[in-house]
Amino acid sequence: MDVRESLLKAAVAVYADAGVRGATTRRIAQEAGVNEVTLFRHFKTKDELLDAALAHFARNVTTLDLPADPVDPHAELVAWCKTHHRELYKIRALIRRSMGEYEQHPGHCQHGMQASVRIAAELSRYLLRLKARRLAAPDFDERVATNMLMGAIFADAMGRDTMPERYPYSMRDAIDQYVTLLLRAIGATASAPAALTTSTRKGR
Amino acid sequence: MDVRESLLKAAVAVYADAGVRGATTRRIAQEAGVNEVTLFRHFKTKDELLDAALAHFARNVTTLDLPADPVDPHAELVAWCKTHHRELYKIRALIRRSMGEYEQHPGHCQHGMQASVRIAAELSRYLLRLKARRLAAPDFDERVATNMLMGAIFADAMGRDTMPERYPYSMRDAIDQYVTLLLRAIGATASAPAALTTSTRKGR
DNA sequence: AATGCAAGTAAGTAACCACTTGCATTCAGC
DNA sequence: GCTGAATGCAAGTGGTTACTTACTTGCATT
Secondary structure, eight states: OOHHHHHHHHHHHHHHHHHHHHSOHHHHHHHHTSOHHHHHHHOSSHHHHHHHHHHHHHHTOOOOOOOSSOSOHHHHHHHHHHHHHHHHHHTHHHHHHHHHTTTTOHHHHHHHHHHHHHHHHHHHHHHHHHHHTTSSOSSSOHHHHHHHHHHHHHHHHHHTTTOGGGOOBOHHHHHHHHHHHHHHHTTOOOOOOOOOOBOOOOOO | OOHHHHHHHHHHHHHHHHHHHHSOHHHHHHHHTSOHHHHHHHOSSHHHHHHHHHHHHHHTOOOOOOOSSOSOHHHHHHHHHHHHHHHHHHTHHHHHHHHHTTTTOHHHHHHHHHHHHHHHHHHHHHHHHHHHTTSSOSSSOHHHHHHHHHHHHHHHHHHTTTOGGGOOBOHHHHHHHHHHHHHHHTTOOOOOOOOOOBOOOOOO
């Protein structure tokens, strides 16, 4: 296996758990299964390694495409949002960590922010298409609607495990409900929300 | 001025900027204008100080009450959400930091989470009142709607300064738009959204 | 004047950390 | 079999950190 690659992967994992200062070169090297000195032979400084690792990780963040020709907005949005939520939830520790380091190391999370901007733009364009095809009302701003839906999904993915009191309903229901509410908000014909099932809390 | 009080305030400020490991006892003492040894005379360990400081801070987090007798949902919600957003935005660095430290120090951010749960419950009860008085449709779940609106506001407050591309519209407009969308989503009669003004980005 | 308390000062300890150096080992390609 | 590049290992350097110790200073009450 490639040493450099495993160092990048280990760096992301340790960083997500412990942050910049907590991610010691010793621990990263151990996690990667290589000697600490080897780490410094591949990367001049710890900071250079972290930056490369987060950039590498963010480069591999992708999303589904939303259809160019919307047919069933509810089904299409639910599928897309489910994937997006699942991905966010998987890397929630990393996201929280890099947000927390923003004040002191804005460069590190810049990569992640760019991914987020790309994804928001994809959703925005889709909502614009809905408007153009008269599948939604003409009088809403698609950037605001995008931020509303993505904000709800983001907050859900970040808060579900830390504030279970606020999220007693299941992940499966959550996305469906957010999408249903948004479609009603933007005047897209949507059926009434389905009844909620009980929450299925999973440990991590 | 009370030494203990100024230590608590300084601890929160330094913690927000630098996190648990970055908040050195030296720096906190300096920020509080007292000697480092004095810090240890008031608090046995650094961890005890940080915990006391964050608990003290969270205890002072309050919100407006939403009216027990809803009359004008749009106006009432906008006023409430504006305050909530302003408060979140003011302490965004602290929130990001304590979220980032969640994996390693869940106890520290527990205080903040509790405040968030309290605030969400207040909004939830208000939405329930709207339903009861037939000011909103009967077929939505108020917890989901609460998380949708609060999620949008939270994500806005956290992302506005770090991802200006996603938030080109002004803070002032933002809240109004989120509330308008939510009211339409829950079947409350709401006027069409107002036109957006251009963003007013403020440095910090 | 005597006492006590809260705070300051200076110095030190033990641990940890990023990063370096020197040397031994392995192993692929000629 | 030899060379060179990549890796491991042991040890060390200089800096930082939480926390301690021993002592001094200023101020208020008695």
